[in-house]
Amino acid sequence: MSLRYAILALLAVQPMTGYDLRRRFASSVGHVWHAPDSQIYPELKKMEHAGLLSSTSVVRGEHGSKRWYRITDDGTAEFRRWMNEPVVYRRVRDPAHLKASYLEWAEPDAARAMFRAHIEHFTGELEQWLQQAREIDGGASEMLSSRLEVTPANRRARTIAFKKHTYAGLIARAEQEISWAREGLALVDALDDAED
Amino acid sequence: MSLRYAILALLAVQPMTGYDLRRRFASSVGHVWHAPDSQIYPELKKMEHAGLLSSTSVVRGEHGSKRWYRITDDGTAEFRRWMNEPVVYRRVRDPAHLKASYLEWAEPDAARAMFRAHIEHFTGELEQWLQQAREIDGGASEMLSSRLEVTPANRRARTIAFKKHTYAGLIARAEQEISWAREGLALVDALDDAED
DNA sequence: GAAAACATGTAACCGGTTACATGATTCT
DNA sequence: AGAATCATGTAACCGGTTACATGTTTTC
Numbered sequence A, B: 001m002s003l004r005y006a007i008l009a010l011l012a013v014q015p016m017t018g019y020d021l022r023r024r025f026a027s028s029v030g031h032v033w034h035a036p037d038s039q040i041y042p043e044l045k046k047m048e049h050a051g052l053l054s055s056t057s058v059v060r061g062e063h064g065s066k067r068w069y070r071i072t073d074d075g076t077a078e079f080r081r082w083m084n085e086p087v088v089y090r091r092v093r094d095p096a097h098l099k100a101s102y103l104e105w106a107e108p109d110a111a112r113a114m115f116r117a118h119i120e121h122f123t124g125e126l127e128q129w130l131q132q133a134r135e136i137d138g139g140a141s142e143m144l145s146s147r148l149e150v151t152p153a154n155r156r157a158r159t160i161a162f163k164k165h166t167y168a169g170l171i172a173r174a175e176q177e178i179s180w181a182r183e184g185l186a187l188v189d190a191l192d193d194a195e196d
Numbered sequence C: 001g002a003a004a005a006c007a008t009g010t011a012a013c014c015g016g017t018t019a020c021a022t023g024a025t026t027c028t
Numbered sequence D: 001a002g003a004a005t006c007a008t009g010t011a012a013c014c015g016g017t018t019a020c021a022t023g024t025t026t027t028c
Helices: A002-013 A018-026 A038-048 A073-083 A095-100 A106-137 A142-149 A154-196 B002-013 B018-026 B037-049 B073-084 B094-099 B106-137 B141-149 B153-194
Strands: A055-061 A064-071 B055-059 B063-069
Touching: A002 A018, A002 A038, A002 A064, A002 A106, A018 A038, A018 A064, A018 B153, A038 A055, A038 A064, A038 B073, A055 A073, A064 A073, A064 B153, A095 B153, A106 A154, A106 B063, A142 A154, A154 B094, A154 B153, B002 B018, B002 B037, B002 B063, B002 B141, B018 B037, B018 B063, B037 B055, B037 B063, B055 B153, B063 B073, B094 B106, B141 B153
Parallel strands: none
Antiparallel strands: A055 A064, B055 B063
């Protein structure tokens, strides 16, 4: 149920509409926690019902309206409680490594395609994470800037440091996956040459 | 829906009961794909219904019985089809990194506890993967030995090589996570000393 | 005789996926 | 006028989790 806490984290910085949240899930937070809009809007309603958020309807243009969500004190307390609680780890469910461990069943070309797709997949992730890391370093991160505005001066260094550390970890992970897949490609070639 | 294919992979080696499969999911395959028994038994029934497996009831003791599942030709074909198909990647949903990126909200001791738990978590995984890798190298892997028995001689090198490569990747991943968490611990200490 | 291992499930629930559905506003 | 973006959902489905439930056989 981390979706709830990802939303609280975002709304702790500033009030937003569901649509704003949706965009954050498509970029910043989305790199560690994915959520489709079909999950975001209903969750916002549930959270308001639970007293973690409050909302106001704002007029937009002639006929339009939008709903502005803000975190309540209960919401902030709940987020802090979650932050001080241990992480709940998900069970392993790793389709790429599952398939990799039975690759002798695949055609050599399919095996190569699999590793190439793995490289592509993590190259994409890597680029996004590098981009985020660059934005943090350069002070160009919109989200982080807003966060720093509402962060007391003596906590800003922490905020930046933890963000950077997180992205460093994700970058290292992506690089590791890419080099593993490269080794895989070399392995397929070597086994093909051997024609054992 | 990889559970189905993990089951096919196991039954491609030898016929088994649901209980046998359950044990494999608690050890070997379980390291890349988790499944509880409440999922295994119903899935076996569905797979039999779909013609991928066939089963026979075997008498066990005086009153007991057990169901022996074997892969059908359709099952083998379906597994091979899946193996030649691209991997479907899951969306990111990473509770540890989600929390890590907002650690300035946590108490320093809770932050330390989080990183220590991360180290413990991946140390546990690492040990199991190293154990598997050692068994493969030493020829002591029960599952791999059975697989090699039903593998034509000219395919055995492949089978071993892909298994080893998979575990090498998992080991590298675990090591990376551990060193990231160690850096996290050092970071918390440094920020605490700075008392900014 | 007791404990460990063998053996097989059901039920309620929930988080997440996919597809569908609609309309307003702003920018070019 | 048309495209892009803003804005908000519903519905059916399914994979996975947690808890419950029960009985047999083998080993010590």
